[in-house]
Amino acid sequence: MFRIQTGIALAAILAAGQVTVPRTLPRFGGNPEAARIANPSARTPESVAAGKRTYQRLCVNCHGPEAKGDGGGAGGGGQPADLTDDHWDYGATDGEIFSVIREGTSADMQGYADQISDAEIWNLVNYLRSIGPRK
Numbered sequence: 001m002f003r004i005q006t007g008i009a010l011a012a013i014l015a016a017g018q019v020t021v022p023r024t025l026p027r028f029g030g031n032p033e034a035a036r037i038a039n040p041s042a043r044t045p046e047s048v049a050a051g052k053r054t055y056q057r058l059c060v061n062c063h064g065p066e067a068k069g070d071g072g073g074a075g076g077g078g079q080p081a082d083l084t085d086d087h088w089d090y091g092a093t094d095g096e097i098f099s100v101i102r103e104g105t106s107a108d109m110q111g112y113a114d115q116i117s118d119a120e121i122w123n124l125v126n127y128l129r130s131i132g133p134r135k
């Protein structure tokens with residue numbers, strides 16, 4: 001219910017063209033607008049460690065201890081993504097990954113905007129980068 005109301009409010013704001021804080025929704029295949037959101041948080045050891053703690057608290061049940069997508073906690077039938085490969089259904093940039101975590105994509109992969117701050121989400125992005133494939 002809350003998500004539906006949020007969606008309606010968001011649609012109304014977008015329709016009025018009055019977006020002040022951009023909330024860019026993830027799109028399957030990637031979202032160029034989300035890709036432009038710059039990661040304001042340097043990938044320091046502190047940021048990565050903080051992201052890892054949040055990951056273990058909120059994400060490990062579904063995405064698994066190694067983030068291979070093998071946590072098995074998804075109840076809605078969706079397969080949790082492997083977050084360590086170089087395959088990103090919603091785009092591979094920091095900004096796109098941020099928008100997935102912030103806004104969510106499905107009943108299983110909910111948005112975390114109400115639970116954690118943007119700064120914590122960037123720490124998560126930095127953690128996922130630290131365990132992902134080397135560029």
Ligand code: HEC
Nearest residue numbers: 058059062074078079080081088089090100105106108109
């Ligand atoms: C209840 C199970 C569940 C939890 C908890 C969960 N996820 Fe997910 N996640 C999923 C599923 C299922 C998908 C695939 C969704 C889709 O394809 O729409 C997914 C997809 C993703 C993606 C997109 C990967 C891609 O290929 O683009 C990212 C990034 C992600 N999750 C990160 C996280 C993070 C970070 C957390 C913790 C804050 C988290 N997830 C918590 C189930 C979960």
